Amino acid sequence: MRIELLRIFVSVTGLTFLSTGCLSDDAIVSQGGSSTKGVYEPTAPSDSEVRAEAFSVLNLDYPGMEEVKAHFEAGEPGKAALALRDYYRYSAPVNNPLVNLLGTTLSDAERSVADDALFENGYRFKVSTFVDETNHPYSYMNAAGDGIDWTLHADGDQEQRGQLHRHQWFVPQAKAYYVTRDDRYITSWIGVYDDWWKTHPAPESYPEANQPKDYIGWVPLSVAARVQDMCTLMEYYRWADAFDAAALTRFVERLSFQVDFIRNNYWSDSNHRISQAQAVALAGLLFPEMKAASEWVDSGTSILNEETAKQYFADGWLKDNDLHYHIGSIESFRSAMLVAAANGQTGRFPASYTEAIRRMVEVEKYLIYPNYAVYNAADGDYNYSTPNFGDTRPTSWTRNILLRHMRNYRDLFPDDEELKWLASQGAEGKMPPTGIKCFEDGGHYTIRNGWTRESTMMVLVNAAQTPVEAWHRQWDNNNFELYVNGRQFFPDSGVFSYNSGSSDRNTYARTDNHSTLTLDKVNISSCRGVCLLAEERADYDLLILENPSYSGLTHRRSVWFVEERFFVILDEGYGSAAGTVNLNFLLLPGGSSEVVVDADQNGAHTAFADGNNLLVRTFANKPVTTATRTGNVSLKLDNSTTRKAYRIDMKKSADDAAARFITILCPTKDATSETVGASFVDEPFSETSARISVTVGGREYRLSYTLEPKN
The missing domain is CATH 1.20.1050 (Glutathione S-transferase Yfyf (Class Pi); Chain A, domain 2)
Structure with a gap:
């Protein structure tokens, strides 16, 4: 037997990573060596087992492909396939820094995904976050119990049906194989992939404007996901004896076909x-x-x-x-x-x-919220770390993922001291600044007093795109979320469904399912949000956002963060429109004694035993009524939790210049011991200024703003 040395190339590019050419000691035996069973004498597949067409996608003149070319030109596709297998084991001159074989570990969650997908466990394929009543992925076992039924659609959500074809269980199975060397995982992958390929022939094309509905498995985004995973799978399976030469040629041919399919679509x-x-x-x-x-x-x-x-x-x-x-x-x-x-x-x-x-x-x-790097089981599912606006689905962005992102970004930008701080959880670098951060083009704004879990942070959205222009958007301008010491007091409703045009998706996107202002409880007709003022002072931070929400009614939301302790929101719906102006608030989930709507006081309060609570009170320039509502919050698709909500209503005539509301959001240990108040100092309404008085903790605060006149 001819022994060859395996050359391991580590590319030094100023980037800190381990080349995946590095393998564990038992992986290197000899040419034809086995990663699982010692010396392995490979056998060439029969010529009938190998599609000669597979070699047409290869550059047979590429360095290292000499034996492949020689056998292929001699009419020996089986031997050519075996030579191709050796090429990928010993000669492929690439480094994939996205896979660190030496550092490969298998989490319990990944092991569960890998095991669930096996035949003996009912072909329970991971599809995004969709699970059945047992909290396992849905089974795709056919009725006979001997194969896969790819047409099953147990959940009914179009996103589940689409994401099935991204094969999200393949990489966990590859990792499971690499860590355990259990051939069941790679054998399952080969068999399931072969079955999928046989039952899902590709359309001639997949035009964006006229998508062939019977070929959902060939949505170019799903094809892209499969190709990206193929790049990863090769690293884990390169040395596997079960990844035989015939399976390899199918892999190569399918890779080429799918890449070209993407390019053509x-x-x-x-x-x-x-x-x-x-x-x-x-x-x-x-x-x-x-x-x-x-x-x-x-x-x-x-x-x-x-x-x-x-x-x-x-x-x-x-x-x-x-x-x-x-x-x-x-x-x-x-x-x-x-x-x-x-x-x-x-x-x-x-x-x-x-x-x-x-x-x-x-x-x-x-x-991201400042608890991204701190695990806190006490808050359960609502200890999430990103806002829930639009289609964000915060459960996709766990603390581990977000912390890994910060470390990746630190390595990408080693000159950024703030990323060092975030990546090291405050051990190195420089803490980013507090105060106001404006992303005016994207229409998102933050106000914060710190970057640790105990901090307070408000996020507001006031974008310039409607859901028609940007499909992942909602009718939510001037909406907000409030984070205090690890708790989200006003989580956004989320998305719940990806079914385009469905009643569920439309319900969650509705304006009155966000903490913002509506007219007669109907959707706003315009999302053209602008920032009128962002001001940081020693005694408060002030942010003023505005949106022409309806014909004849503009919504201006001014937010003061006073002494970095409590928030005052001034909502002004001004213009000639007549009707009932509604100020909507959607609270966090909690028990009946933990989250309480105080309708008689136009507000709400929380009473959590940990002393992390909030008092909310609204004061208006005209008489109002407050109605308790039932809301929902969805942090992942097809999952929802009910929560309390309420709406404050004010009748507005065409002669009324504006409907005005002052809301105080006061973090406190005990909301029942707090007393707050507010009044308008400046009646009537002015488009260029406002002056109000608020009382918190027995102290009066005079708050105001002045704007330049509009052209």
């Missing part, structure tokens, strides 16, 4: 295009022996460079205007750049690309 914009380009670029960089590899790299990296400008506002916000996809897209840009650098193609991404990522990171940095 790029979507024109949105986060889909970013994910598509990432997949194409990664495939070209990590499979340079493919015939079209250089074209893939050119295509993917060119689009990624373009999209950092086309799909982002100047302030760094993704124009989709949804934090979930904003965070995910950062990883698309970052991972492509890392892989290019690790494989000697740093020049694919200029300095402008890196600086665009820096602006994107700034958004994530300021929008």
